């Protein structure tokens with residue numbers, strides 16, 4: 001018997017899976033400006049495999065990764081999947097969801113139909129020899145970012161996740177609050193707690209780039225919770241005050257400095273002197289915020305090309321610059337003189353493993369971390385909000401869109 005699709009903002013009876021659903025779909029020929037790349041299409045509801053969970057998406061979180069997917073930069077995710085044997089010629093992205101379990105595969109034991117859940121974005125083949133050998137799944141060759149490198153993400157009425165990705169939704173949060181921050185929060189958790197020898201601790205100074213953005217809001221709170229001191233870098237006083245409201249001890253306005261980008265070659269003495277003066281002025285402004293001549297033991301990085309030289313310069317001896325992105329570009333120039341003489345660490349970090357995601361989610365459930373919901377949009381606005389995110393024009397904090405939820409403010413159960 002056939003089950004027709006239901007309108008966005010409504011749900012079928014619990015456990016009744018329609019044959020088709022509405023999704024915001026990217027196709028290769030539309031890649032470019034996210035406003036044109038995302039188009040609503042009706043398509044079949046994906047079928048769960050034995051270890052999968054089908055979730056009715058109540059709200060979806062907006063992340064930068066689907067700006068990249070929409071633009072086809074640095075990779076066309078559809079073509080990459082096709083090379084890997086997936087014949088589908090579309091991308092349904094979305095790496096953050098809050099929703100209700102609607103169907104489960106035959107081997108699923110951890111969740112049941114009707115459970116209210118969120119999803120983390122780390123996914124891998126559980127039979128990957130790397131993982132069977134007991135190593136971190138997020139560094140396994142099979143690891144992927146759900147809803148970016150994989151299809152069937154949260155920009156649809158139903159999404160498909162592996163059982164291990166599914167976590168309890170914080171009962172105190174609305175659907176849109178719960179959908180807003182899991183990807184950035186779990187990523188920040190791994191960056192700050194995942195790299196032994198340089199994990200965040202009591203009294204540390206941590207410099208957080210993009211403090212009022214998705215990653216930044218979660219990093220500031222995680223740093224503060226660890227008893228350390230977060231200093232935000234932002235592009236306006238308004239964004240700086242926002243960071244202070246969520247725990248930063250102060251902020252630096254990056255617009256007051258101009259030494260950004262790839263520095264001049266070390267052999268160009270005059271240009272180097274000028275660049276170093278800019279980096280020193282930034283370091284001095286940082287000390288002014290700290291209130292003493294102390295450098296950050298962790299620099300929380302993601303802008304990349306524009307900022308890495310400064311991050312390495314100001315990082316304390318034995319400290320770590322931990323980076324999960326290159327939003328401004330990938331040519332990260334490290335002046336090795338500062339790097340080896342001061343024995344600093346430049347650590348790549350990506351996604352989350354289950355242990356880190358569950359630890360972060362527990363902090364959210366316990367009310368110790370706020371998702372910092374900034375903007376709420378509609379399903380039809382998914383292209384527009386990705387366009388605005390690309391231009392840095394979203395409100396401080398995290399953005400979510402309503403899908404199954406008919407209006408904001410619903411979903412709180414305690």
Ligand SMILES: NC(=O)c1ccc[n+]([C@@H]2O[C@H](COP(=O)([O-])OP(=O)(O)OC[C@H]3O[C@@H](n4cnc5c(N)ncnc54)[C@H](OP(=O)(O)O)[C@@H]3O)[C@@H](O)[C@H]2O)c1
Nearest residue numbers: 064065187210213214215234235302303324325327350351
């Ligand atoms: N590898 C992973 O697992 C992972 C996970 C999450 C995110 N990411 C990546 O991390 C990046 C940031 O994500 P997000 O969610 O935090 O994005 P976001 O919400 O847009 O925040 C990024 C922040 O970066 C700051 N920024 C923009 N241009 C800058 C520049 N030239 N120099 C310094 N700061 C600049 C902006 O703050 P101001 O303008 O106020 O300075 C902005 O608030 C994206 O590229 C995303 O794809 C990677």
